Amino acid sequence: MITTTEDPATDLLAATIVVIGGEADLLRVRSTVRAYAGQAGLGLTATTRVVTACSELARNILRYATGGQGVATIGEAAAGHSRGVQVVFTDGGPGIADLDLALRSGFSTAGGLGLGLPGSRRLVDEFAIDSAPEGGTRVAICQWRR
Amino acid sequence: MRMGHDLLVTLQGDLDDVRVESVERLVTSEVARTHARGALIDVSGLDVVDSFVAQILVRLVRMVGLLGTDMAIVGIRPAVAITLVELGVNMQDVTTALDAQQGMARLRRMRADSTAGIDHDHHY
Numbered sequence: 001m002i003t004t005t006e007d008p009a010t011d012l013l014a015a016t017i018v019v020i021g022g023e024a025d026l027l028r029v030r031s032t033v034r035a036y037a038g039q040a041g042l043g044l045t046a047t048t049r050v051v052t053a054c055s056e057l058a059r060n061i062l063r064y065a066t067g068g069q070g071v072a073t074i075g076e077a078a079a080g081h082s083r084g085v086q087v088v089f090t091d092g093g094p095g096i097a098d099l100d101l102a103l104r105s106g107f108s109t110a111g112g113l114g115l116g117l118p119g120s121r122r123l124v125d126e127f128a129i130d131s132a133p134e135g136g137t138r139v140a141i142c143q144w145r146r
Numbered sequence: 147m148r149m150g151h152d153l154l155v156t157l158q159g160d161l162d163d164v165r166v167e168s169v170e171r172l173v174t175s176e177v178a179r180t181h182a183r184g185a186l187i188d189v190s191g192l193d194v195v196d197s198f199v200a201q202i203l204v205r206l207v208r209m210v211g212l213l214g215t216d217m218a219i220v221g222i223r224p225a226v227a228i229t230l231v232e233l234g235v236n237m238q239d240v241t242t243a244l245d246a247q248q249g250m251a252r253l254r255r256m257r258a259d260s261t262a263g264i265d266h267d268h269h270y
Contacts, residue, residue, distance in 0.1 A: 027162055047225075049229050052194055055194060055196040056196055059196070105234050115233055115235065116197065119233035119234050122234070
């Protein structure tokens with residue numbers, strides 16, 4: 001884990017980078033997101049939602065990215081007086097051929113429930129996804145304090 | 147832990163996928179070994195239940211059901227319940243209850259309902 005502070009380019013006040021490469025990293029992502037959510041003052045429900053979304057997205061990397069490798073950058077987010085937690089997941093995997101299809105509930109190419117992407121999108125305040133065939137996938141999410 | 151003819155399984159802490167799958171195997175074999183009539187799985191110690199864990203829990207209830215054991219999932223935290231609904235996890239055919247005590251009551255009712263049609267001789 002690498003921790004950086006004050007990176008104005010990404011609006012992150014402080015961030016922790018968790019390298020995802022195995023089962024144990026799922027727990028690392030969850031506990032780090034929980035810690036940042038606590039720092040930002042998120043409530044219990046908002047925290048549970050964002051931690052669950054991150055669990056789904058980290059598992060996507062383990063399951064779909066090349067070699068199950070990727071990175072989660074977890075950090076504080078601030079906009080005006082608002083504070084929150086922001087997480088960016090990147091991988092250099094095969095990318096998602098059809099984003100619209102992948103964001104539809106019940107669609108899975110790996111025998112899963114097909115809830116990972118559409119479900120995590122519903123759980124957080126902001127959700128952005130970028131993917132190119134053979135170009136990897138980047139998912140950025142943000143959860144704000146109410 | 148064994149409770150007469152019923153089994154109480156308590157899950158706690160942050161579970162990774164491997165551990166959840168081993169819980170599934172352990173509970174299934176324990177139900178078969180003890181010939182439990184009913185089983186409760188207490189998840190009040192879990193602060194996150196994502197789609198994978200939920201899927202395993204639903205599968206566990208079905209597998210144990212095939213062994214003839216009624217199972218209920220008890221103690222889902224309110225924040226976890228909200229999250230599961232938004233996530234879109236379907237737990238409709240799974241018996242749930244607020245806590246272990248209500249779960250036990252529900253299992254007993256299920257048992258009474260299923261025997262009521264066949265056995266007319268029992269007295270209360």
